[in-house]
Amino acid sequence: MKLKRLLLIPEMKWLGRLLFSLLLFFRTWWRSRRFGRLAIASPAIALIFAFVSAVAVSHLRSRDPALLEQYLMLARQAVVDGNVQDVRLLFQKASQLAQSNHDITTELASSLYELGEQAEAYQLLESIAPTHSSGHLPAHRFLAQHPPDLPPEKKDYFQAVHLSHLVRNSVESREECVELLHLLAKYRKLGDVEALVHEALDRYPEDRLLLAQLKSRQGDQSGARWETEAACRAFETLLAESPHNVDLRIHLAQAYVFLGRFSDAVCVLSEGMPTAESPPADSPIASGLALDGKRDPASQVAYAETLAGRRRNIALTLSNTYLAWMTTLSTDEQQTQLQCLYRLLHLNENAVSGNDRPDRLATAMRAALLNPSTSWVLAALDGNARVARGEWDRAEDAYRVALKAAPDDPTLANNLAWLLLRKCRSLHASTPIDKRQQFLVEALALSEQATADMPNIVSFLETRGQIHAELGNHSEAIGDLTACVSRGKDNPTIQRTIEACVRALR
Numbered sequence: 001m002k003l004k005r006l007l008l009i010p011e012m013k014w015l016g017r018l019l020f021s022l023l024l025f026f027r028t029w030w031r032s033r034r035f036g037r038l039a040i041a042s043p044a045i046a047l048i049f050a051f052v053s054a055v056a057v058s059h060l061r062s063r064d065p066a067l068l069e070q071y072l073m074l075a076r077q078a079v080v081d082g083n084v085q086d087v088r089l090l091f092q093k094a095s096q097l098a099q100s101n102h103d104i105t106t107e108l109a110s111s112l113y114e115l116g117e118q119a120e121a122y123q124l125l126e127s128i129a130p131t132h133s134s135g136h137l138p139a140h141r142f143l144a145q146h147p148p149d150l151p152p153e154k155k156d157y158f159q160a161v162h163l164s165h166l167v168r169n170s171v172e173s174r175e176e177c178v179e180l181l182h183l184l185a186k187y188r189k190l191g192d193v194e195a196l197v198h199e200a201l202d203r204y205p206e207d208r209l210l211l212a213q214l215k216s217r218q219g220d221q222s223g224a225r226w227e228t229e230a231a232c233r234a235f236e237t238l239l240a241e242s243p244h245n246v247d248l249r250i251h252l253a254q255a256y257v258f259l260g261r262f263s264d265a266v267c268v269l270s271e272g273m274p275t276a277e278s279p280p281a282d283s284p285i286a287s288g289l290a291l292d293g294k295r296d297p298a299s300q301v302a303y304a305e306t307l308a309g310r311r312r313n314i315a316l317t318l319s320n321t322y323l324a325w326m327t328t329l330s331t332d333e334q335q336t337q338l339q340c341l342y343r344l345l346h347l348n349e350n351a352v353s354g355n356d357r358p359d360r361l362a363t364a365m366r367a368a369l370l371n372p373s374t375s376w377v378l379a380a381l382d383g384n385a386r387v388a389r390g391e392w393d394r395a396e397d398a399y400r401v402a403l404k405a406a407p408d409d410p411t412l413a414n415n416l417a418w419l420l421l422r423k424c425r426s427l428h429a430s431t432p433i434d435k436r437q438q439f440l441v442e443a444l445a446l447s448e449q450a451t452a453d454m455p456n457i458v459s460f461l462e463t464r465g466q467i468h469a470e471l472g473n474h475s476e477a478i479g480d481l482t483a484c485v486s487r488g489k490d491n492p493t494i495q496r497t498i499e500a501c502v503r504a505l506r
């Protein structure tokens with residue numbers, strides 16, 4: 001009751017002014033005492049005062065922001081107190097002062113929803129956010145986030161309708177856009193998904209990957225590949241403009257994986273792994289650093305947190321990508337790579353069961369990529385990817401960086417030895433013999449190290465046999481390569497090398 005009396009203060013003020021004006025009139029009349037004048041003038045004066053007072057009250061109240069804020073403040077306090085009746089009254093008063101402001105109606109509805117008056121809340125919201133047309137967008141958002149208690153399929157449809165209004169007006173958040181796409185995909189509305197994705201390509205090119213997955217799931221492999229290749233081109237363009245954007249790198253890597261371009265994915269991710277150096281000049285973090293090169297404490301903490309987050313995201317995607325790459329290899333090659341990977345990550349293969357092998361490997365690889373003492377693992381993975389792309393010089397640089405940090409690792413030694421052999425074979429015929437011998441001598445030393453540490457890896461033995469053959473050590477080459485054949489590894493390259501060595505010894 002006290003609150004209602006408080007709300008009548010503006011009306012009481014104008015009533016007081018009216019009474020005071022009438023008092024002045026009657027005082028003047030009392031002096032003249034002309035009853036005819038009183039009879040004629042008093043009704044007109046009363047009506048004029050009443051009309052002017054009503055107009056003034058309405059006009060001034062609608063333009064008094066202080067009164068509007070007072071109503072809203074009291075209404076929010078009533079929500080805290082749980083007084084539903086006062087909440088309705090106060091928000092209605094506020095709404096009368098600003099009839100075109102639907103935010104007040106939305107706030108009233110959300111308050112009623114919070115206080116358990118869901119039916120009334122939905123009625124208010126649907127009056128300003130109808131399903132058939134775009135209304136008040138915050139109300140559409142509230143309805144999408146708080147659907148009524150309906151069967152699952154109808155609830156999904158209800159959310160999709162209101163989210164589509166947000167998307168149509170380009171005010172949705174990234175999460176809301178993804179939620180809408182997944183809702184449509186859930187009921188196989190591929191046409192609607194494709195239309196939404198293509199409408200928002202300038203803002204969310206990564207949604208093309210979701211569309212590609214849906215097309216692939218429905219058997220449209222050519223359409224899925226086309227969408228993924230288009231997404232790759234978009235990401236490559238964006239990445240050229242913002243090379244330090246980790247999210248773009250991850251999306252591009254995922255697109256490469258979908259196309260089976262694992263080595264490209266690994267290279268993109270390894271290039272984007274941040275280091276503990278200062279942020280690049282075009283990085284948003286750099287703007288928070290002092291001009292003299294010293295970081296203020298707040299900027300230093302923000303930079304460290306951002307750097308750690310970027311490293312974690314890249315490490316997670318890189319480890320998953322590399323393990324997915326390994327599954328595309330033949331069974332024998334897969335086993336060889338697994339053994340090398342165990343040794344590279346300092347894992348005991350016998351202690352890892354077949355069931356937890358992928359998880360244990362992924363966890364160990366992520367930890368190695370994030371640990372400064374084993375950061376050379378990144379260079380090793382990058383070197384393998386560069387070899388697959390035919391980038392011999394960059395692969396050699398990566399292997400040397402890794403081998404410098406881990407000189408006793410047999411996998412790195414073998415890989416660099418094999419790479420030096422390939423480089424030697426690719427040299428022009430006019431290259432001096434001394435330079436060729438230099439490559440081969442270093443390669444043989446590295447290969448000897450690798451086979452001594454891991455004699456069970458047939459690929460290491462093949463590398464050493466091929467190097468011996470290139471050096472003219474035909475007997476040693478035949479011994480190593482025939483051992484490879486006897487242990488189950490045979491290919492045309494091995495057979496050609498054995499035949500060439502046998503002819504040379506005759």
